[in-house]
Amino acid sequence: MIIGTAGHIDHGKTSLIRVLTGIDTDRLKEEKKRGMSIDIGFAYLDLPGNLRAGIVDVPGHENFIRNMLAGIQGIDIVLFVVAADDGVMPQTREHLDIIDLLGITKGIAVITKTDLVNNQRTKEVINDVRKLLRGRSIESAPIIPFSAKSGEGKEEINKHLERESQRLESLKEKAFFRMPVDRSFTIKGIGTVVTGTVISGAAAEGGKVCLFPVGKALRIRHIESHGKDRKTLKAGMRGAINLPGIDKSEIKRGDVLTSPELGKTTQWFDATFTGAPFNNREITSGERVHLHMGTADIIANVYPLGKKKLTPNEKGRITLKLSRPLLVMRGDRFIIRDYSAQKTLGGGQVLNPFRPHLKKRELTGYFDLLESNNPVKIAPFLLNKRGGSMAAGELAEILNLPEKLLIPLLEKNSLFRLSGENLILEKSLEDLEKSIINVLEKFHDDEPSQQGMEAETLLQKVSAIPMRTLFKEVTENLLKKGTIEKTGDRVSLKGRGRKLSPFELENRKKVLATVEDKGYQTASESYITGHDKNLKACLAAMAKEGLVLQISKDNFLAKEPFETAKEKLLTHFNTKETISIIEYKNILNTGRKGAILILEYFDKTHLTVRKGDERVLFKK
Secondary structure: OEEEEEEOOOOOHHHHHHHHHOOOOOOOHHHHHHOOOOOOEEEEEEEOOOEEEEEEEOOOOHHHHHHHHHHHOOOOEEEEEEEOOOOOOHHHHHHHHHHHHOOOOOEEEEEEOHHHOOHHHHHHHHHHHHHHHOOOOOOOOOEEEOOOOOOOOHHHHHHHHHHHHHHOOOHHHHOOOEEEEEEEEEEOOOEEEEEEEOOEOEEEOOOEEEEEOOOEEEEOOEEEEOOEEEOEEEOOOEEEEEOOOOOHHHOOEOEEEEOOOOOOOEEEEEEEEEEOOOOOOOEEOOEEEEEEEOOEEEEEEEEEOOOOEEOOOOEEEEEEEEEEEEOOOOOOEEEEEEOOOOOEEEEEEEEEOOOOOOOHHHHHHHHHHHHHOOHHHHHHHHHHOOOOEEEHHHHHHHHOOOHHHHHHHHHOOOOEEEEOOEEEEHHHHHHHHHHHHHHHHHHHHHOOOOOOEEHHHHHHHHOOOOOHHHHHHHHHHHHHHOOEEEEOOEEEEOOOOOOOOHHHHHHHHHHHHHHHHOOOOOEOHHHHHOOOHHHHHHHHHHHHOOOEEEEEOOEEEEHHHHHHHHHHHHHHHOOOOOEEHHHHHHHHOOOHHHHHHHHHHHHHOOOEEEEOOEEEEOOO
16 A cells, blocks of 8 residues: 655655654755755555555645655555644645545544644634545545644544555556556665556566656666565555666656566656646646656646636646657646746546557547547457457557456457457458458459459558458468469459460479479579560469569579568567668578679668668668
8 A cells, every 4th residue: 555645845755754653754854954845755554464664745835736646646545634733734635636546545634733723723724625635536535633742643544544555456467567667766785776656567577567658678787675675566656676787777656667568668648637626827738848657757738628728626637748758648647837837727538558559520429439438348449449459468558458467358258359469340350341342343343354462552441540460360361262373473354364275384384393493592484484475474463473483584583482571671670770781691591692682672672772882770
């Protein structure tokens, strides 16, 4: 369990934590000197049931709201502090807005400094706080008077925290591991250490994690949680993780440690939005704001759905454009403050970190689906936008639901099927099969003299957003059923393609045998045909059908050695950034001419780019 504080400056949050735990969360010299919290501080509290709760103490001054927001996200229960002498103050209200917008529902309202006032004043403040909490997410929070001097209220606060700890659910432990980083430092003899609150999932000593947004893979050497060595770190725990292979300067507050299977950041996401209750300022479309998510604070532009502005306290749907990439997951809560960082404007919850290409008329239905919170309803829409198929891991990341939970959920429904690493809509298979047959029928009607349609052309014709894996599966099924037939790279309906004569078939065998015999050494037209007109026509037809590859004006290569040559090149680039002609010649164990011609073909088809005497992979 993670406990957090909230409340106005100098209302006794740090003193409250010191009495509850014996730990002073003001660790900075400047904090000691000024007698106020500047940055987030940390402590722990041992509760019955062998539970060690983490505590995040946040600053209350308006100048340090940014630090407050970095600490309060991810907490399970809030200690909402109001001093009996001051009563409700500006940051009391703003912090309560933030608690509300982040969806924190468990809390205790603590009336501190009761030793400085009489009983009547304490009762007045209790009544003010009770009114303040009406209609808020922590409306049912108990209100407990407390004195750091006498210890009044300590026992009651501890009892309530103990009760709440027993009610907490552990569903977040089944999700992807994520820990927003709030500090990074170096310990002599140990190396780089990062600290944070685990908001979901679990990580283990010796396990792999990834640091975002840089996307760097790392290994966990050691874990500590509140001074104790741990083998695992789970949702709802604060921890310190020792990471070899990275310098502390490469890590900053706002970065996130994640499960290695998460692989994408975003700069656009769709979300719900609720205006802050105490805000009286509207938000205009395209306005620049501060976005606070996890421990990150970045500049973003906000775009209300179908509106030019959002009025104060309005609920709505928005798209946010971020100034830099961020790891964002469905369900994440965020806070928006104005560009000057003076006012909390509102907050919301992420619906989709990776919006698909949408038509204007689809937007309302799309948001309705996302807000239904039903993966079985959302998944078909997202799969249809990809032509009916999507990698299961990618869909799992969009929905923020690990594959081990998502796949059984979807497979219970007859709409879906898992094929290899891809989830497929059954209806998409049926529709694609009909589309292939219709396209081929039209082709044969228009081109009766042709043997068939090129597979790549057919792929483009049947779907605006074709999925190669889906297309391959459907064509293989149609081949097995005998609905279509394939000759080289040409596809035709059974019995509709032009039939080859025995003479043509024999010529094809001759051409193919001659080209294959050359291996990686290309063959010229004259070498293959011997200037025979029939063999020339045969070679031209086979090149058009993809049975042999014409890699230059007068050089041909058999398909199988070409594919192997391509595979060996890509394998080389897995470990090296460049390749020379000599290196490639040696890899293929062939002559210099063949290696040059193949590399030049890869340059022409944008697989590689020549840089001096070497090649590098082409990057779009």
